[in-house]
Amino acid sequence: MFKKVQIYKTDKYNMLNVEVQGKTLIVREISDQWGEECHTFVSRPEMLHWAQNRFKPEAFVGREEEYKEIFEAFRSV
Template sequence: MFKKHEIYKTDKYNMLTVEVQGKTLIVREISDQWGEDCHTFVSRPEMLHWAQNRFRASDYAGREEELEAIMTALKNV
């Protein structure tokens, strides 16, 4: 049984989920622009490093709460 975490979901085309499969973390990023992107990580620090590069503060200017919510949810996985 895998544990699935929903990080955010704006609609059925824009969401980010994390599946925990033992020590492996599978991040699925679905967007209406890029389709589905799947990333596999072997550790939480590796996933968080990816997230810090993927979700840059400069991209969330004026939406800092949204960025903070995403990062907090990922840290809680």
């Protein structure tokens, strides 16, 4: 049994989910541009470090609220 946390979902082709499987965190990122990418992390800090590199604040200029929501979702995992 594992816990699945939705970080964001804009439609059925653009979403990011985190699956918690014991101590392992699996990030599944689905995009219409790149398909599905899977990232496996062994700790929360490692996953948050990846997220900070993946989601740069400058990419969310004018959409700061969306950026804030994404990181709140990551921190809740």
